[in-house]
Amino acid sequence: MNQAYTVSQVNRYIKDMFLKNEALKELPVSGEISNCTYHTSGHIYFTLKDSGSRLSCVMFAGNRRNLDFTLKDGMSVVIIGSVGVYERDGKYQIYVSRVFRDGYGRLYEKLEMLKEKLSSEGLFSDVYKKSLPKYCGRIGVVTAETGAAIQDIVNITHRRNPYVQLYLYPAIVQGEEAAVSISKGIKYLDKMNLDVLIVGRGGGSFEDLFAFNEECVCRAIFECETPVISAVGHEVDTTLSDYVADMRAPTPSAAAELAVTEITKLYREFDILHNNLEIILERKIADCRRSVDIYSTRLKALSPDMQIMSKRQLSLGMADELDRLMTEKLNVLKNRLAINAGKLKGLSPLNRLSQGYSFVENDKGEAVIKKSQVNAGDIIRVNVSDGSFTAKVEEV
Numbered sequence: 001m002n003q004a005y006t007v008s009q010v011n012r013y014i015k016d017m018f019l020k021n022e023a024l025k026e027l028p029v030s031g032e033i034s035n036c037t038y039h040t041s042g043h044i045y046f047t048l049k050d051s052g053s054r055l056s057c058v059m060f061a062g063n064r065r066n067l068d069f070t071l072k073d074g075m076s077v078v079i080i081g082s083v084g085v086y087e088r089d090g091k092y093q094i095y096v097s098r099v100f101r102d103g104y105g106r107l108y109e110k111l112e113m114l115k116e117k118l119s120s121e122g123l124f125s126d127v128y129k130k131s132l133p134k135y136c137g138r139i140g141v142v143t144a145e146t147g148a149a150i151q152d153i154v155n156i157t158h159r160r161n162p163y164v165q166l167y168l169y170p171a172i173v174q175g176e177e178a179a180v181s182i183s184k185g186i187k188y189l190d191k192m193n194l195d196v197l198i199v200g201r202g203g204g205s206f207e208d209l210f211a212f213n214e215e216c217v218c219r220a221i222f223e224c225e226t227p228v229i230s231a232v233g234h235e236v237d238t239t240l241s242d243y244v245a246d247m248r249a250p251t252p253s254a255a256a257e258l259a260v261t262e263i264t265k266l267y268r269e270f271d272i273l274h275n276n277l278e279i280i281l282e283r284k285i286a287d288c289r290r291s292v293d294i295y296s297t298r299l300k301a302l303s304p305d306m307q308i309m310s311k312r313q314l315s316l317g318m319a320d321e322l323d324r325l326m327t328e329k330l331n332v333l334k335n336r337l338a339i340n341a342g343k344l345k346g347l348s349p350l351n352r353l354s355q356g357y358s359f360v361e362n363d364k365g366e367a368v369i370k371k372s373q374v375n376a377g378d379i380i381r382v383n384v385s386d387g388s389f390t391a392k393v394e395e396v
Contacts, residue, residue, distance in 0.1 A: 007090070015085035018092065024083040028108060029055065029094065033075045044071060048079060048094070056093035057081065065236050066098050068205050077101055078108060100206055107206070111213050115240055118215070123222045124243040130227040132247060133195045135266070136259050138165045140189035140197040140226070142182055145170035149202045149231075149252040156256040161263040167194060173201040178211035183220040190224045197224065198255045199241060200231030212239040221245050231255035359383040371396055 018024055031048035038044055042061025047054050057079060059067070071077070081096040100108055118124065139157070143149045150168060157164050169185035172178045182199065189197055199221065200212070211217065212232045221228050221244045230245035231252040242248040249255035300306055360368040361381050368374055378393045 011087045011090045030078045036071050059096040130246045132227050136195035138194045140167045140194045142169045142185035142199045144173045152253040153256045157260050160260045179214035183216045186220040196259050197228045203234040212241040218244045229255045
């Protein structure tokens with residue numbers, strides 16, 4: 001015998017099976033209510049039955065906000081919910097998210113079929129979503145002329161930025177003519193080159209809001225060149241126009257807040273931009289002044305007057321250097337001349353003559369340096385320091 005499983009393990013396994021089955025999620029089921037109990041916790045417990053079977057149902061308090069009527073025994077309804085297992089008791093039941101009264105089932109079926117059709121055509125794709133302008137000055141509104149929606153939009157817009165212009169297309173938002181009226185309003189305002197359109201209305205029942213689930217409205221929003229904010233009902237209400245629109249707002253008031261930037265915020269941004277611009281301009285002016293000073297200095301250096309002055313200073317410097325070099329050269333030559341003069345003086349015959357020596361030459365003017373050059377009776381000339389005289393050789 002294999003190891004036995006515990007009851008908790010079995011129930012947990014079955015519960016996981018239900019959770020993984022996509023076909024049992026958001027399941028529409030029609031039937032008659034019986035054994036309906038409103039618990040003090042806020043939850044609603046009831047049984048949904050038909051002629052052949054029963055289903056246990058529970059609607060938690062958080063989902064009761066979607067319920068705009070009181071559930072009673074014997075009431076025919078269509079519920080939307082997911083099948084699950086209550087693990088403690090080991091029984092399955094439907095966890096209900098929405099309940100529609102008799103007659104809504106056909107509308108819901110129509111809604112689901114259209115939703116699947118539009119989704120397959122790509123009308124809900126983010127690829128086609130347009131971004132809202134950061135600053136909207138002209139806003140179109142498609143909603144009822146009277147009612148809380150337009151009043152909320154006007155009040156919030158005026159409070160946030162009184163300079164924004166609103167263009168209202170007074171559409172019919174409930175009843176058989178509503179879808180056509182809303183579509184016309186979207187197309188009309190789209191031709192006015194506005195910044196954004198707000199399409200919606202205040203809260204109401206599922207049937208009251210159904211005009212915003214109609215195909216003509218969805219296609220008008222999709223084909224609109226102007227960015228569209230869908231603002232239908234309350235936060236818990238969702239329509240097909242919310243899926244097609246470029247942005248969904250939970251309420252018309254929220255749509256106005258999304259579309260209109262607070263003017264005080266704009267003033268703060270302008271102040272920041274103004275201060276930044278002043279800083280940038282001051283830096284730019286300072287840089288330009290430095291550049292002007294640099295170019296001015298360069299221009300002065302390249303001016304004819306500065307060039308002449310510079311060349312004149314260079315010429316004076318070169319003249320001084322030439323004088324110095326010439327003086328040094330002359331001094332060197334003088335010293336050399338003095339040395340050579342001293343040497344020449346030491347070798348000069350006149351110098352020797354002044355020391356008591358004489359220079360003797362014969363009658364032919366030849367220097368007599370040997371006794372063999374003269375004979376007795378020759379006339380010779382004797383040169384001394386202060387002149388010369390002739391003499392006759394008496395004896396050799």
